[in-house]
Amino acid sequence: MSGIHPSAVIEDGAEIGPDVTIGPFCHVGGEVVLGAGVSLKSHVVVMGATEIGPGTTIWPFAVIGEVPQDLKYRGEATRLRIGAGTRIREHVTINIGTEGGGGLTEIGDDCLLMAGAHVAHDVRIGNGVILVNHASIAGHCRIGDQVIVGGLAGVHQWVRIGRGAIIGALSMVTHDVIPNGLVQGPRAELDGLNLVGLKRRGVARDEINALRGAFEAIRAGDGSFVDRARALGASSDSDLVAELVAFVTGESDRQFLTPR
Known part of the structure; x- marks a missing residue:
């Protein structure tokens, strides 16, 4: 272990990989696994059966792996898994899963969750996904690789968003979005294809x-x-x-x- 500030609380049982940095006033629960090179900046809370992949960085006041905001949750043993190289900015909240939803919340590699974003229980997020400031993903959603969800957008529970889609800011997404779709509007509508994203990916x-x-x-x-x-x-x-x-x-x- 390296770079653990003396004010940090590391509960017995936590697994801390090599070259991990844990800043001032962080709290790491006893079931947490931090991969090599993970960085918790300061005032970060990581709880539950949470596994964080190598090279992921979490900024201050994020709360990762706490219990779901689901009244049906009764304390069952469920998990959260976050991939490698993901960046989780200030005040992000990510919940563990529920028994009724498969018991796993999962975020892939190389994602960017900007300040205030929320990922609810049993959500599965692919690789290279960007959640812009205060985007909220409700329970059981499936978000494909390379999706961008705009600031203050909300995604209804159980919605699927296909790979490469882009959701405009302030949109409320209540139905599934096709791969590479372009969605915008307060009550979101499918408004075309994410042609800019396709070109950026070299398609x-x-x-x-x-x-x-x-x-x-x-x-x-x-x-x-x-x-x-x-x-x-x-x-x-x-x-x-x-x-x-x-x-x-x-x-x-x-x-x-x-x-x-």
């Missing part, structure tokens, strides 16, 4: 054009939104289109945000 022009064509095909026409998406499966060899079809036709507890 080939022909793949982007195929996805744009698929989006137009599901925008309107005969049958339901799901029916139109299913019909695309036999007409395109694009990986992005296949991902879109799989997402829309997959199992979900919510309806979809559909194009205006």
Whole structure:
């Protein structure tokens, strides 16, 4: 162990990896596992059966791994797992899971959770996700890789957001969002594709054009939104289109945000 301030409280049983830094007035619970090179700046609380991956940094006044804000929670043994290289800024709150939701809250690698963001129980967040200041993710949500959720946006429980989607600031997202979708508005609507994000990721022009064509095909026409998406499966060899079809036709507890 290295760099542990004398004012920090480390409960018996906590596993502290090499080159970990724990700043003034931090509190680390007895079931916590901190990977190599983790840095807790100061006044950070990490509790519960929480595992934090190597190189993750947590800024002051974040509360990680506390019990869910779910009245059905009765103290059952559940977990929180955070990947490597994630940055968790000031006043972020992340809860452990619940028995009814699978018992695990999970955040992937290389994420950025900006100040005041909240991740509720049983949420699964992929890699490279950005939650902008005070974005709130309700229980049981599934957030794909490289999603951006804008400041003060709220995501309703059980919602799925597909890989590469972007959610505008101040949006209230109540239904599933397709991969690479662009969502905005106070009562959020699917307003197009995240073309800027696709270009930043270096996606080939022909793949982007195929996805744009698929989006137009599901925008309107005969049958339901799901029916139109299913019909695309036999007409395109694009990986992005296949991902879109799989997402829309997959199992979900919510309806979809559909194009205006």
